Amino acid sequence: MYIRTQMGHQDKKTTTKASATERVQLGLAKRRRKEERFRKLSFAAVLLSIGFLVLLFASIISNGWPAFQRTDILLDVHFDQKVLDVNSLVNANYGKLVKQAMRDVFPEVTSRRDKRELYRLVSSGASYELQKMVTADPTLIGKTVSLWLPADDLTDMLMKGKIDRSLPEAERPISNKQIQWIDQLIAQKRLKKNFNTTFFQAGDSREPELSGIKGALTGSLFTLLVTLVLSFPVAVAAAIYLEEFAPKNKWTDLVEVNINNLAAVPSIVFGLLGLAVFLNFFGMPRSSPLVGGMVLSLMTLPTIIIASRASLKAVPPSIREAALGVGASKMQTVFHHVIPLAMPGMMTGTIIGLSQALGETAPLLMIGMVAFIVDVPGSVTDPATVLPVQIFLWADSPERAFVERTSAAILVLLMFLISMNGVAIYLRRKFERRW
Amino acid sequence: MITAEHTSINKVQYFNGLNEKEQDTQDTMPAFTPTTSSLVTESNVMTQETVGKPFVKSPRMTCREVNVWYDDKQAIMDVNIDIGKNQVLAMIGPSGCGKSTFLRCLNRMNDTVPICRVDGEIILDGLDIYDKKIDVVPLRAKVGMVFQKPNPFPKSIYDNIAYGPKIHGLVNNQTELDEVVEYSLTKAGLWDEVKDRLDQPGTGLSGGQQQRLCIARAIAVRPEIILMDEPCSALDPIATATVEDLIDELREQYTIVIVTHNMQQAARVSQRTAYFHLGKLIEVGITDQLFTNPSHQLTEDYITGRFG
Helix, strand or coil: CHHHHHHHHHHHHCCCCCCHHHHHHHHHHHHHHHHHHHHHHHHHHHHHHHHHHHHHHHHHHHHHHHHHEEEEEEEEEECCCCCCCHHHCCCCCHHHHHHHHHHHHCCCCCCHHHHHHHHCCECCHHHHHHHHHHHHCHHHCCCEEEEEEEECHHHHHHHCCCCCCCCCHHHCCCCHHHHHHHHHHHHCCCEEEEECHHHHHCCCCCCHHHCCCHHHHHHHHHHHHHHHHHHHHHHHHHHHHHHHHCCCCHHHHHHHHHHHHHCCCCHHHHHHHHHHHHHHHCCCCCCCHHHHHHHHHHHHHHHHHHHHHHHHHCCCHHHHHHHHHCCCCHHHHHHHHHHHHHHHHHHHHHHHHHHHHHCCCHHHHHCCCCCCCCCCCCCCCCCCCCHHHHHHHHHCCCCCHHHHHHHHHHHHHHHHHHHHHHHHHHHHHHHCCCC | CHHHHHHHHHCCCCCCCCCHHHCCHHHCCCCCCCCCCCCCCHHHHHCCCCEECCCCCCEEEEEEEEEEEECCEEEEEEEEEEEECCCEEEEECCCCCCHHHHHHHCCCHHHHCCCEEEEEEEEECCEECCCCCCCHHHHHHHEEEECCCCCCCCCEHHHHHHHHHHHHCCCCCHHHHHHHHHHHHHHCCCHHHHCCCCCCEHHHCCHHHHHHHHHHHHHHCCCCEEEEECCCCCCCHHHHHHHHHHHHHHCCCCEEEEECCCHHHHHHHCCEEEEEECCEEEEEEEHHHHHHCCCCHHHHHHHCCCCC
16 A cells, blocks of 8 residues: 555656566565575574584583593502501501502512503502591501502503504503503403592692692682672772763763773783782782782773673663652662662673683783692682683693593583573573563 | 763653654654744744743742753743642643753753753742752652653562652651552552552553553652653553543642643643743743633744644
8 A cells, every 4th residue: 555655656756667666576586685695694604603613512522521530440459567657657658559459460460660560550649549548547457458549541541542552562652561451450340430530629630640620620719709709899889980970071081991991901911910019019929819810800890890881871761760750869779770770781791701701811820820739729818720721731731641631621611601601691580670 | 871861851762662652753852952943033032021921829839040051052041930839830832942851950850961051040948949058859859750751660569659758768667658659559540450469560561550650659759749741642542531630630739740742631731831932931821821812923823733
């Protein structure tokens, strides 16, 4: 109906031969083709990104999954009274017990060289486990106990098929004899792949089979906690002031421009600042999550401020007017009405900022969080490292077994990120109010 | 931000998409943009004094020589008018004539616009409301406001009404608060419709109900004067009729100033009518007289539909 009236109108005015509808029809096919082309292109783009994502995850998961299992070796350990002096249980030679147990399994191995190769199948961490057991329960002395002890990372790699048996002996990190022994152990059911609890309970180690993610995970947790506690209130307060209370003048414009610029500053610059100010000037503890968190807060602040301001701006002015109209003060208007509505946006900004901080390595290198730290940090002032730095450290290690641990650490980092986002989504849902 | 508040001066149209049917398209321009008309030139408006009867015997508010500027643009020029007690004063005029701006001066809502500057005297209870000593919080409690678009808080119906009394400390306990909520909703003619769902969000009501909720919210703080900025422009005729009946009822207790584009509405609900044109108050008079026998040529042109 509409088209017809339009057409009639057109005819009266202009003297073109083709009517408007005909002209529309002419171009219609072309328009549709364009639309179709665009639709297909965008769909292809989405497919491509999903493809890359799948590729990434497949590679990380296939690489990292084996790290969640560790090969253990079953040994009959005789807690020899001769070796274990009751007065110095801590300093006793537990290695000797392990070696004895290994010799018991392979009585035919006699030469010194062969023995040394044989002992290498067990992790050096086995003796520590024995030490722990005996100091916890001295009644073990004199008894013989069958124990699952950690195998060496090379044994582990062979078990997981990461070492190619078909290679010539000289190109393998593991000798023919060792392979033979391992096969014997397997035949005796003395080798087994168990869930790798050490990975989640230990800090870093030079021995792959003894290394764990807990130190870095705790470090990341502490660092992010400091970052959250420092940056969220400061950033939200700054955003509220700038958006709701600050007069609009040259100074606030300048502040705004600088905040925006700050968001684009390379993160290592913040690390340098942290080194110069927090460590050298204020003398705060090196390598600590406290300083790491402070540096990361500096980096996160602009992100949260910008997101918070945007969400404050998005609150409809009619809500402000409604509150002012019933006589609420500026402060009441902001705190009772504007902030609750802006909260989901502010929290999204915070999570984006924290996710950035979680993945950040460069500034932390500057303040010494790259150190090799075995202990799991107990507080924010203990030396610590964080997940991305741990990943970097492991990726840098020559042992074959660290490859899978690197991927496993990435998986842990991703899980951390996903759970953080999960919490954010939950909080958003909880606080979200529609208007 | 500044631009957003600008456009909100005259008409708050942020709920686009919620109520698309009632868009008042002619009014989206900023308040201070004059509607140029071939009938009136700038000069002959400037030389006119207000005609009719701008003053009353027992005024509730008196406005003298009120001028409003947005930056260096003058939106209101030398307005002198009294607002009569327990009366409805309607303000009419073409888009951008400054009637909404003037209305918002009466409870200092223009304070939220940084570039807005007001001078002159607006006296309420013997005090100039623009005096430095005046706090806007009690002022706005005394002079309530209802906006063009219904803007309930995104809270429950109950909380919408309870908010004002709570922040002003008008109630001592829950029972009193319940009473205030019931009283306000009853006054606004909404009680019967919502009494069973007070805990449901106010935003879930229909447009007309929302506007009555906003009126109830304004009443809940026991104001003496209620300002209404085109309260019915987003409502359908049935909801409009309800709100108009309500205004008529409220007049017994409150002094009401209403801005409207609808001349029939002005004629129906008001006792006095003020006609604004290009920032000037052209004519004020008893509503019946103004509509039947306008003294000023511009008023006559406007009410007979020759422009605006």
